[in-house]
Amino acid sequence: MIKPFIAANWKMNKTVGEAVDFANSLRAVLTTTPDRDVVIAPPFTALHAVAASLKGSDIALAAQNMHDAEKGAFTGEISAAMLIDAGCAYVIIGHSERRHIFGEEDEFINKKIISALKHGLKPIFCIGETLEERESGITLDILQRQIGEGLNNISTDDIGSVVVAYEPVWAIGTGKTATPKEAEDAHKFIRACIQMFYDAAVAEKVVIIYGGSVTPDNIGELMAEKDVNGALVGGASLNSESFAKIVNYP
Ligand code: PGA
Numbered sequence: 001m002i003k004p005f006i007a008a009n010w011k012m013n014k015t016v017g018e019a020v021d022f023a024n025s026l027r028a029v030l031t032t033t034p035d036r037d038v039v040i041a042p043p044f045t046a047l048h049a050v051a052a053s054l055k056g057s058d059i060a061l062a063a064q065n066m067h068d069a070e071k072g073a074f075t076g077e078i079s080a081a082m083l084i085d086a087g088c089a090y091v092i093i094g095h096s097e098r099r100h101i102f103g104e105e106d107e108f109i110n111k112k113i114i115s116a117l118k119h120g121l122k123p124i125f126c127i128g129e130t131l132e133e134r135e136s137g138i139t140l141d142i143l144q145r146q147i148g149e150g151l152n153n154i155s156t157d158d159i160g161s162v163v164v165a166y167e168p169v170w171a172i173g174t175g176k177t178a179t180p181k182e183a184e185d186a187h188k189f190i191r192a193c194i195q196m197f198y199d200a201a202v203a204e205k206v207v208i209i210y211g212g213s214v215t216p217d218n219i220g221e222l223m224a225e226k227d228v229n230g231a232l233v234g235g236a237s238l239n240s241e242s243f244a245k246i247v248n249y250p
Contacts, residue, residue: 004223005163005207005230006247007039007062007124008237009092019046023053025240030059030247037230038247039090039124040237044078051087062090062124065098068111080119091116092232094126094150096169106149113150117158124163124232125150126211127190131170140189147193156198163207164190165232171212173234180221180228183210187227216245223249 014022019042030038041062042050051061063086067077083091093116094109109125116123127146129139143166151159166186171178178186187208195203210222211232222228237243 002205002207002229003035003037005037005039005209007041007090007092007163007165007209007230007232008243009041009064009095009211009232009234010043010238011064011097011234012043013238014042014046016046016049019043019050020053022240023050023059026059026244027054027057029240029244030057034058036247041090041092041124044086047083047086047088054087060089061087062092063088064092064095066091066093066112066116066121068108068115070115080115080121083121084119088121090122090124090163092124092126092165094146096126096128096167096172100130100169106146109150110152113154113162117154117161122161122163124165124209126165126167126232128167128169128172128212134168134170139186143186143190144193147190148197151197156202159194159198159202160205163209163230164194165209165211166190167211167232173213175213177213177215177218177222178210180225183222183228184225187225187229191227214246216242216249219246219249 039060039062041064063083067074093112098104113123129142133142168178190208191203194206207229209230209232210228214231214233215236
């Protein structure tokens with residue numbers, strides 16, 4: 001049985017003060033979360049301060065992106081070592097906004113995952129099809145390509161540290177959630193791909209979370225699906241009460 005994994009992706013929202021207030025109120029509401037993994041991903045500027053607020057709690061910190069290089073002339077970029085230094089345990093890699101707005105491709109995403117793992121950061125590796133791809137009937141081909149290329153050269157030992165987030169692009173920030181069946185079909189396929197690229201024992205344990213317009217109202221039905229192990233929440237994670245309701249789904 002995989003422990004439910006619920007992560008908040010704040011995207012480009014919240015000042016340091018707002019982020020710390022959120023972390024403090026979330027801690028107050030979620031006094032213990034022994035049966036759930038809870039992660040929050042503030043913007044870079046708030047990571048260090050939020051890490052201090054979360055000290056001693058079970059809530060883990062994630063960054064929203066990183067660069068694969070160790071250091072050097074990459075103006076505006078942040079390395080895995082810097083994220084560890086700021087208190088992160090996780091990093092979101094390959095989010096659809098990075099792929100579609102900033103042109104990140106599978107090969108670059110793969111390099112970032114390798115660098116994150118090398119530094120002991122756990123990647124939350126995002127994949128998902130666009131509406132056009134779904135309507136053309138190529139969803140599974142897209143997912144298989146993103147998994148194959150994104151996880152290229154990642155060992156069986158390391159794959160256990162990767163969380164896969166299935167986020168259909170058409171469901172992100174649109175209020176249009178995948179139905180539980182659509183989510184389950186995709187998650188089952190992702191697990192089958194992991195089994196094909198690795199083995200059954202690895203596939204059984206890999207954490208596969210769903211993202212795309214998750215709310216306190218739909219989390220329960222999504223989590224009732226066998227292969228849905230958690231959620232990556234954008235809009236509904238910006239308010240601590242709403243996010244706490246998602247974490248505490250029945
Ligand atoms: P959303 O975003 O919950 O606002 O749809 C999810 C995500 O982009 O991770």
